[in-house]
Amino acid sequence: MIAEDSVLLRIGLVKVLETAGFEVAAEAGDAPGLLEAVREHRPDIAVVDVRMPPGFADEGVRAALEIRRQWPDTAVLLLSQYVEERYAADLLSANTRGIGYLLKQRVADVEEFIEALRRVADGGTALDPQVVAQLLVRRPSDPLERLTAREREVLTLMAEGRSNAGIAGQLVVSESAVAKHINSILAKLDLPRADADHRRVLAVLHFLGVA
């Protein structure tokens, strides 16, 4: 399910999704069309543009919240020209299951985009690094200052919704090293341990003041 008003980009997205083995059930050009299509097709995941006609404001965010409320089984991946942690906060305050919020330009890195898409479709979380960076800016920084540079990197990736393996791949370190960093981060930030990926993201986001 794709909702995106730019036809060029929509065609491109469809191609990407089909290449990755997804089946595109419907396409929509605006928010009412999106909700209608979700009602009809009950897709696993909806890829939604934030700015859509007629208002070109935050229609996509509101539509995403509506989808989360009515059909909680449908995961939502929001695409936006600019990322804004307020929108993310709105989305994540409901819950973090099956939520993604990425900069539009991330779709250009096809593999990474597909990976995030899979994660969200499977009930995980994918947050744009810029959203996480914005969250770090707003946070009273005292406990964050105790983190080492490496731990900050790991925290950022963790908040983006990546698994230990994902973080290890990104930073080119071993998984056990990542696990060690995470333990130390959770201890320093006084966050409860949790096993599932999205619970861990929730904890981090909680600390950052979103969820």
Added chain:
Amino acid sequence: MNIPPWLRPGLVRLRRALPRLRRDLLFAAVGVPLHALPPLLALWALTQLAGLLEGTSDAAPVLLPVALGGMVATAFTLTEGQRWRLRRLCGVDLPRLRFTQARRQFGYHFLAGPLLGVLEAALLALLLAGLAAASVFLWIWALPAEWRLANMGYATEAGYATALGLAAVAVVPPLAAQLLRLENLLLTSLLGVGRAEELARRVEDLTRSRAGAVDAADAERRRIERDLHDGAQQRLVSLALNLGLAKATLTDLPPQARQVIEEAHREAKEAIEELGSLVRGLHPAVLDELGLDAALSGLAARAPLPVRLRVEMDRRAAPAVEAVAYFVVSEALTNIAKHARATRGEVTVTLLGEILRVVIADDGVGGADPSGGSGLKGLAQRVRSVDGAFRVSSPVGGPTVMTVELPCTP
């Protein structure tokens, strides 16, 4: 007719002077009744009033308000008359008067006006007398013979009279011109717009036109942002997406072709980045939708050094003020990243009553000079465009603190 050459310049001057003289005299002649009316009216009103007070007048007490109303009406009508006279004869257009200037109108019509009227009448009388005296030899024969007999030697007297008359006629043109100048001065200063009012109006005009210019520039920035956002950026993303797709799917390409695709993909992504930062410098849509707080957190997050942000606003400020505040922070963070060699920055935005205060601090090397750098100068100009205050404290060795205060009253 042959005019001797030595006479020609004089004739030319005369031809030029005559319409002017005609105009000056006409001006004075029209002025006499216009100026005579108010004192006559006032005199009549006063006698009526006096009669009323002494009980000798049989006029009803109703007459007094009628007289006063008449005076007011006359003042206004006469002002229109004076405007007409000035416009018609001197080409000077007085602005239409407001009622608040009634005091000055009264001052003109009942004090300065009568004096001017007397001067005008005197001037016209001087002209008539001068003309009569100068032409004494022409009409003296018409006088009865007895008079001429009783005044023997009148020819000598008539000679004096002619000389005096000529002299009087000769001084009339310059006097008329002087009188016209004097009246113009009084008219424009008393019936025209005063200097203070003129200045106030001008300040009002300038404030309005500057606000208009600031708003127009803002609207233009917004339009450009939207055009880039909905047009170029989308296309670039789509291009980068397709190139990424090509890179991911066309695995059996020759290495050169692969390299070309990879290069193009990288460049498309860089172009998106560049366009993105250009748009952010202009006027990001998020500023309109979610306000300063949200827009600034995006700026702070993208700064190449850690920036701590605190925004305390219980309401939104005017769009122009928000745009300036955003621009200030954006430019300041860019400056810090470029020049300050700082390890961290701090942005504090507080809305205190009618003042939006933006403080940007860094722990860099300092030495920023608002008079030198074009960046800081541009900032100061943008702040001044909404009547804001701009201060920079940047001792060599740091730290640098920039304070901007923007008035939020509309």
